[in-house]
Structure formats: C-alpha cells, structure tokens
Amino acid sequence: MFLYEHEGKEIFQKYGIPIPPNGVAYSVEEALNIAKKIGYPVVIKPQILGGRRGKAGAIRFAENDDELINNAQELLSMDIRGEKVKRVLVEKKVNIAHEYYISFLMDFYERKPIVMFSTEGGIEIEEVARTKPEAISKRYIPLEYGMTSFIAMEMLNDVGIKGQEARKFIPIFINLWKAFSEGDLLLAEINPLVKTVEGEVIAVDARVMVDDNAEFRQKWIREFKERRGGKESLEYKAKEKGISLVVLEGDIGVIGNGAGLTMATVDLVKEFGGEPADFLDIGGGAGPERVFEAIKSIIQLPNIKVIIMNIFGGITRCDLVAKGILEALSKLDLKIPLVVRLTGTNEKEGRAILEKAGIKAYTDMIEAVKKAVELSKGGE
Amino acid sequence: MFLYEHEGKEIFQKYGIPIPPNGVAYSVEEALNIAKKIGYPVVIKPQILGGRRGKAGAIRFAENDDELINNAQELLSMDIRGEKVKRVLVEKKVNIAHEYYISFLMDFYERKPIVMFSTEGGIEIEEVARTKPEAISKRYIPLEYGMTSFIAMEMLNDVGIKGQEARKFIPIFINLWKAFSEGDLLLAEINPLVKTVEGEVIAVDARVMVDDNAEFRQKWIREFKERRGGKESLEYKAKEKGISLVVLEGDIGVIGNGAGLTMATVDLVKEFGGEPADFLDIGGGAGPERVFEAIKSIIQLPNIKVIIMNIFGGITRCDLVAKGILEALSKLDLKIPLVVRLTGTNEKEGRAILEKAGIKAYTDMIEAVKKAVELSKGGE
Amino acid sequence: MGVLINKDTKVVVQGITGKEGSFHTKLMLEYGTKIVAGVTPGKGGMEVHGVPVYDSIKDAMKEHDIDASIIFVPAKFAYDAAMEAIYNELNPIVIITEGIPIWTTLKLVTEARKRGVNIIGPNCPGIIIPGEIKIGIMPGHTFKPGNVAVISRSGTLTYEISKLLSDNDLGQSVVIGIGGDPVKGLTIPEALKLLEQDPLTKKIVIIGEIGGVEEEKAAELIKNGEITKPVVAYIAGKHATLRTGVSFGHAGAIILGEMGRPESKIRAFNEAGVPVARLPIEVIDYLKQS
C-alpha cells in the first residue's frame, strides 16, 4: 500500500526526520486555518497516490490569504490522472539551498534492501540515472547489521559531500533506515531532501510504500486505512472479508479465484475488446459467504453491466461456490447478468446446484469471457 | 555488576516474566507493612550479592505478624559471609509443584550466548551437571536470530517436557532472552523457576549480572547504582572519577595503574605476608586529579595502615603522577605512610618533583611492596 | 530421480493440526506422498490421519527420517516454523502460508541460502511430480505424468494450464508453483537451471506474472544458452498496469517503477526466442510446435 505524502511524513516525524510544519486540509477553510497557524509563505499540495503532481501543475504557493483561498479551491476541485483530490497538505515553504534525493527500497530479486542517494534531487531519479549517473550513490544494506553511519559517510563521500557538511546528512540515513526496516516498508523515498539556506536538512516530500501483510505487527497500518475514505473503502471492506479487490474503470465485473487466474481473466476481457471494472480474487478455499460478499461488492461499482465469475476449483470447492451464487441471487437485487465458468474440485456437484436454479455454467474460460464481453456491449 | 534479587526481579517484571507479589524492606516495620499488603504466608529473603543464602539458614518463612517480626529482625542484623544484610525481600509464598532451572549466560571464550534449562531446580546447577546431566539441556543461541520458540521447544522436549505442558515455559525462554539480550546482561538466571500447584510458571529467584560498560545505553544501570548505598558508594564515587576501586579486607592500600599491574601488586602484598585493603586502578593516562582522588578514596577505608602506589608509566606520565601525590600530601591529612614506586615515561621528571618534597620513590616494585608490608606490621 | 523431490522423499507437515494442514495431509497421503510426521508445538502426542504429531521437528526426527517439510501455519507464526525447518536442514521447505511480510521472507530466504536449503514459496501451491509425489495443495487429478515441466508464479492459473496440458496429452515431469510473493525462495531462473539438468524434462512452460524481474532474468539465461530445452511462456496481468502501486492480490503484482511491466517481460522472452502465449490455450500450440 502506498501512503499519502502526509501519512509518509507522519512516519518520518516519528523517526526523527525533520519535516516542515504542516497540516492536512479537506476544505478551503481548514487550509486557511493551517496557513494562519504556520505562517506564510506556504506550499499547497494535493494528496494523491499517483506521482508527478508538479508536472500536472498541481503544486501551488501562497504568500497571503487570497492566494491561499484561490489555490486551495482550485486544487480541491481537481482530478489528477483520474484521481480526485480530496485533501491538500498546507506546508511552510522552506528556503531551498539545494535539493537532494534519498531512498530505501527493497530489491525483491536480489532479496536485499538497497539505499540510493543523489545530489540531484527534485527530479525523477530515473532521469538522473540516465543523465548524470555519477551523482548517484547506491548500496545494498547487509541485513545482519543494517544501515551504519560509515556506509552513509562513504556514500556521501562518493558523490562529493565531505566533512562537517556530510555529517548533517547522516541522521537522515540512519533514521530513514529505522523507519524503513522497523516499519515493514518496501519503499521510503524523500525527493527532494532539502538543504535550506539556514543549513538544515529537511524532508520536503515523502513517498512511502508499506507491506500490507505486516498489518498484524504494524498496528498503524490499520489506523491509516481506517482514516482513509472513499474509493479505497470498498476495497478495504472487501479485504476484511478475505477478498482482494482492486477497482478499475470498465464495466465488466471480474471475479476469480487466485490472483493469476483473475489477472488472466482481466487480460482475456481486454483481449476480446471488453473493459474490466475490477480485479476481484476470492482467494483460496473460499466458502459461500466469500462468494456472496464478492458479488455484493461488485454490484456497488458505478458502471457495472455484467459479471464474469471464473472459478477453477482446487482448494476451492465448486459446490460451495455454487451455493454462494444462489445465495447472492436470492438475497441481492441483481439487475445485471452473471456469467459463470466453473471447473475443478466438486465440479459435478456445483453444476447440479446451479442447473436446479436455471443457471448454465461454462467449462471453458474463453467461451465464458467472450459471452461476458458480448453482454457488456448490449448483446444477448 | 551483579544485581540484588529484587533488582533482577524488577527487570524480569519489565519483560513480562511472572514473579510473586513482593516488596523490599529496610526495617522490620516496612517488612510488616509489605506482608500485610500481600498477605501471608510470606518468604523473607536477605538481599545480598553473594549466593547460598539457603545454606546460611537465611531464608525464612512467616505465617503471621509475630513470625514475620522475629525473622525480619534476625535477618536484618545478620552478616552473611562478610556481607551485612541491610534489606530483605518480603514475598508471597507460592505453592510449589515443581522446581526448574533456566539461565542465559555469555560464553566469553566461544563468544556466544548460551541457554540452559533443567528439570532440577532449587539446587545448584553444577550439582545437577554432576549428578544428573540428562536433566539439563544446553544450547548456543545464534546471534543473528536470537532465541526462537522452536529452540525452546526442542530443549523442553529433550528433558522430557512435552505438549501443552511445554508451551507454558516458552514465554519464559523468549522473555528472559529479551531481557538478557536487550539489557546488556551477562547472566540472567532463575533458580528455581517454579511451576505452582495452580499451574503457573513463576520466577522465584533472580540472579542477574549486567555489563557496566553498557551504562551509556542502559540508563537503568545508573539508576540502580544511585539507589544503592553503603560500601558500594565509595567504589561508585571512584568510578565517577575514572578510577576502578574494589574494597577488600586488609590494611595495605594498593594503588596501581592498569588492572594487571594492580592485581600483580595485590598478589605481591599477599606473597610477602601483607593484607591488601583494596584494589585501586587509576586507569591509563591519569593526571594529577585522578591520583589525588585515588589517595583520597583509600584513606577513607577503615583499617588502613599504609599505602603502596605502583606506577609504570606508559601512557601515564610519571611527572603528572608525582604532582598528584604532592597535591594529596598538601591538601589531605595523610596520617599514614605512602610508599611510591615510579618508573617509565617521564620517570626522571617525576622523581625530581618527589625528591624536592623529600619523598623517595622506588624503581623496583618488589622492594616497594616489601617496604609497605613491613610498615603495615609496625616496622619502620 | 526427480527435481528437488522424488517418490521416496519423507515429509513432515508443520501446522498439521490446523484446518488446512489436516485437510491437505489427507489429500497428500491419498496421492501417495510419504508424510511421516506432523509438527504443531504444544500438540505433541496427537495423531492426524494416522500421522503422529510432535512438538518440534527435532523431536520428530528422533523417531523418523525426514527429508522435506511443508508449512501450513498462519503468517504470524510462519517465521518460527520455517526457521525450525531451516535449522534442521530439511530440503526442500514448501511454504504454503500466504500473507507473510516481505521482511520476514527476506530473513528466511537469507538464512536458507546460507545453509544450502531450498525454500519453495511462500504463498505457493507447492510441488508435484505427477503420479509419484505431491508436496502441496494442487488438485492432484489435474496432472498427468509426462515430460513437460511447469514453473509458475500463479496458483489456479497453474491448474488451468496444467489441465490444458493433460487434456492435450502433454503430461508433466514436474510442476513447481513457486508462489506469488515478490520475495521468495526458488525463483524462475533457479528453477530453470534445475530443470535443465532433469533428464525427465524435455520442454518447459513458464507461467509468469506482472511485477518483478524473474521473467527477464530467465530470458537472459535462455538467451545465454544456459538453458537449451524449449521454453514456452504465458504472462498474466498484461492489462493490469492500469493503476500502479496497487496490490493485485499477490504482492508480486506490485509494479515498482518501470521494472516488471508485461511489455518488458514479453520483449525479453521474444528476444530469447521464447514464444509468449496470448491465450492460455496457445501454450499447447507452441509446445507442440517446439
């Protein structure tokens, strides 16, 4: 799960990484109050999960109340690459002397945490890697000992930062590593990391990704999720039921068992010209309840025209899936067609249950997907 | 530094290891109040740093106020192997079903932490090792991963404790390891670890040793030291000045630079028939202040008759030592003779300073020690 | 004979007394797998489907020879269970458990490599040599003996494609579900190297997914000539790049930056001469052509 900038900064602050004074506003009034409290000039930044706000012209400055009101109003009615802006971060503007970059991330393939530092901050690190690779220092962190200040010093020396100047950055390396390794983070990026005219080193942005699976030992993940609203909440509620849901933008509801099979189903929908409305994996060994909840979630999506349910019974038993479908049909007001593909463990029993209720289930997934796409386009 | 039983139990409690309700009493009245609060029957245990209180007949029980008063009175006026009893621990008596043993300690030579568990508690582990070795399970702990519950389970299985019964002990292993490894302990021993008739597993004794060098990161060490009084406090104050002092029982004050040389001096004093009153190492690179403080500490010892100061200048400079001696002679009311042996770095300068003040310094340490012993026996 | 396991491999089930552990112990026994012991700390002395249960692997090993382990314990306890298997140098260790935090897997895999032990998984269906042995949770009847090996990052998609293989007379020498987590034990490239050495395997199917760089690294091996057997690939999630940064069920489907996009995988395979099936059924066509 990616965190909003302000959430990431909360974590940074907890680990002793300096951030500018700030506050989150859901309305222009709130933004104004925050600005008055922290004092002008301020930066106003929309809180969205996608990046590249700067390129979208969505980072604004304000020197006084009027500028603040205008900009906050505009930002709070924006839609950036499909993501509606619901809140902005109002933050004290810092006097930038230079912008740096630092990140910790997990190299999944090498199975090692990695740290990157660059003297070229404020732009995308990929671009620096392309145009000025000597400005980047990169190191794997030995798992047994973690980040140590001498590794930080070596990296700083490698990009030409030395002496007392270098020492200023070391606490950032150490504290960001602590946040990263103790918080089950997969990415902790500060871009830009700013050295101010006054000589302080401050995190001006925060891009943080946390491992959802660590929720059982990172209690704050749940708190953050609960604080969030909107689109995520349907996905969040689904997860509570053991269902993995990602909302997409199309009109064909996709339900599958297993991530791979569900992804393959999404792919096939696109392959045959349809538009998937979601990715929904009921997980392994689902019973009737989870199937019921899955259908219930999907019919809440706005543009939904048809549902394709693709089940290959392994641990999951087809008869239990069929029972869940019948329950959904009887209890939910299902106004759209449901195309079912059912095969694998207890297939016979499952089909029998569905047939009694007058539902025909496909064996072949291609046929089923084709049918669903056809129905989404108004076919019969 | 060894901890008193009640100090060790404080640490245990912090790490979630169950201990009986208890309190520390410095007087009979305090003991009575504690007993009334926790309820009879209680155990009364003198708090001393040496072991074998049981063998000394110093562990007492009380069923009522009268028994408590009698026993507390007696214990609080006891002297166990030279250690005066200043406080007792009054503790709720538990219903023992069985006594076990567990300890974590540091194997200095193998440079690994080790854990030992035995089904035979309440007696010395060395005795169990001799008479019933199969009742002891022993394992090195891999430093990278620490104590894990499966290692605990394996050890329990090895001494015949299985199933649900075994699970009861696992938190003790895990929590005692945490206390041991996070607290810079060198020994954390529970003997006996008691299974009560009610089925609980409780630490009834605590023998804990902490690494004094870790004081900079274990703030509680200082707190404990400050809480302690009496004989230790002279040693404690000395340590504050960078001086390592251990009070012994004789009448010849020994001051040296370096632990080895100081120990060798103590040895020589004994070798020639004298009785050392202390071991005092002024440490490496000592200046006049530390020499002054050393002499000041020693003359506070009760039976002191003579001081032998043995200095081999390396990092330590003889001239600075000589200055410290002069300062002591002028500012302290030194009623006893001071025998000085001085050689090494800046020896000439040091001797010159002392000679001006009419003090003759030896070059040979044997001669100097012999002289000190002679003086302690009333010789001239 | 066999990759990693064979019909004589003796297996312990960790978490055997749980619902999943018990259920699949039964299915594995029915398939012919030699499950010699189960372990659940605190349940030593029980029996599950006739299999004796112990508190610890070490205690079980006092009574039985044990080669391999399969782990069903909940994510919260998986670290301890897997570490126990690693310490006792069981090999392979199949971790079925899903939802293990990545930092935990990282530590497990690091320790396993130090000790020369193979971990399969976590969050995987396990490994099966059709007709011989199954250390996993896949529906046994879907597979047939043969000489096509399958390496897969997906669960149900593996069954889907294996069923297509079986229905089309393409039996399997071994099917390894390496699991969907981004950090895992055995990876596609490592599995490929094992299969290259396996005399029973003639052709190989790779079922990949978006995210990660395993497919790209595998393509590299093939391009280098380190893998000489014919390989066919399928990549799930070709159209899943719509929203980056959202977990697609498997954390493995996380797209971090530019890496792991399906186009990158497809390009790499194509450059290595590996055909990538657009539809699952095309896997059969490509195999028959190769």
Place this chain on the structure above:
Amino acid sequence: MGVLINKDTKVVVQGITGKEGSFHTKLMLEYGTKIVAGVTPGKGGMEVHGVPVYDSIKDAMKEHDIDASIIFVPAKFAYDAAMEAIYNELNPIVIITEGIPIWTTLKLVTEARKRGVNIIGPNCPGIIIPGEIKIGIMPGHTFKPGNVAVISRSGTLTYEISKLLSDNDLGQSVVIGIGGDPVKGLTIPEALKLLEQDPLTKKIVIIGEIGGVEEEKAAELIKNGEITKPVVAYIAGKHATLRTGVSFGHAGAIILGEMGRPESKIRAFNEAGVPVARLPIEVIDYLKQS
C-alpha cells in the same frame, strides 16, 4: 616477515583527531610506523601531525594503500568504527578503546571472523615488533628486538615484564597486548598458534589474569604438542578471588562460577609443563633455564 604485521604495514588511525588518537599517532610515527591516513567522520580534509584525515576509510583508500587500522574512538562510537574497518577488510584491526560493552564486541568479533579479519583488543595496548613497527600505545623504549614473544592480557604488567626482559638481554620478536576484556578478538591460544609459525620467535611468555579460560585452553594446546616452543607464564590476580562477582577494573577479571580461578590456570600450565612465575622476575629465570 612478522606476526600479523611487519615494518611495511600501512596503518590508518581511526579517531585520529581525538586527544589520544593524535598523541599516539605522533608516538607511532616517531617509532617508525607507516601511518598513511587518519579517519574521523566529519573531519575530512584536516591534517594531524602531517597525516591526512578523511571522513571514511573508503575515501582514504582512494588515495592510499591501507593494510591495518588502530582505533581510538570513544566506546559509544567504537561499533561503527570497527565495523567500518571490518567491512573494508583491514587486517589486523587494533582496538585501543576501553569500555566497549561485551554484546558489542561479540557482534564485532563474529563479523570479523566471518570475513577472516583479525581483531586485537578491545581495551588493549596493541602490538609491537621492537625496532620495526608499533601499532599501539605501549612506551616504545621499554622494548628491544630479540626472539622472545610476549602475549599479554594486561597493559602495564606487559611493560613491567617486557622491561625486565629488555634489562636482562632478552629482546622481543613481538609483543601482543590482546587486552583485558572477557570477549576479545585474538585470544591467547590463537596468538600461540601464530607464534608457533613465526621463525623469529624462539620462546614465548604468556601474561595471564584471573577470569576466563584462555590460559586453560592455551595449556591444552601445549600439552597436545601443537605448540612446541618453550613457554613461561605469569598469572596476575592470584589473590583476587576474595570477592567473586566484582569487576576488577578489567571486566576480564570477572569470575563467573568456578571457571577462571587462578589455581585452575596454574594447574593447567603445570600439567602442560609450563613454569608459572610467582614473582615477575622469575619469568627471566625460567626463560633462561628453558
């Protein structure tokens, strides 16, 4: 030639800008030691007694060949400094710093062994090859070249006995102050093995102390015949068993249980045929007799 070091060994001083570090850099330079660089994080660019200072060893190594390190930083920062030297695989690493917690030393020594690097110390006077090189803080004029090696757990007692040796025409091939802490890098047995191989060493003096089992382990090696050169021992703290459980300056003098008592050490040496001097001067007599 030489044990662990020789006259060409190039040394970095970690903590060179501190009082002790700077003072001893001067003395080592005067003794002829090739101090090529100093390191103090944050002080890169300075000079100390003509030695250039860097922020990190890595940065220093860009400009200089460096073989070994001597560490003077305060205990609180010693972990980081030593780890830096270990990672850069300097060898040996002499840790002068006293007061390092045992758990910290444990981690350092474990990592050093993994990387095949020797640590001398901590809390030690260092190592000297008289007339050639000194990586340490011992008073240089106390030592004379010769063929008696000294291994010592003590500081000043080493000088005391080395002076006796020098005054009695028994020069030293090498003097290693391994330090007084209970957990340390190089131990007496390990040092003995190195000296057995050293052609310049004909006889060996061990200066032991109460506590620990190094002396007993050393006696075992000698008894086994692994060490064939004549050995003489002195044990400090013979009368220090009065109160157990009290630190005698060196934590090394802690007596844990029955282990490490002086009688045990003396008995072990005697059984191995090693004479144990009662008075320091007796070391000379025994050496001359051997």
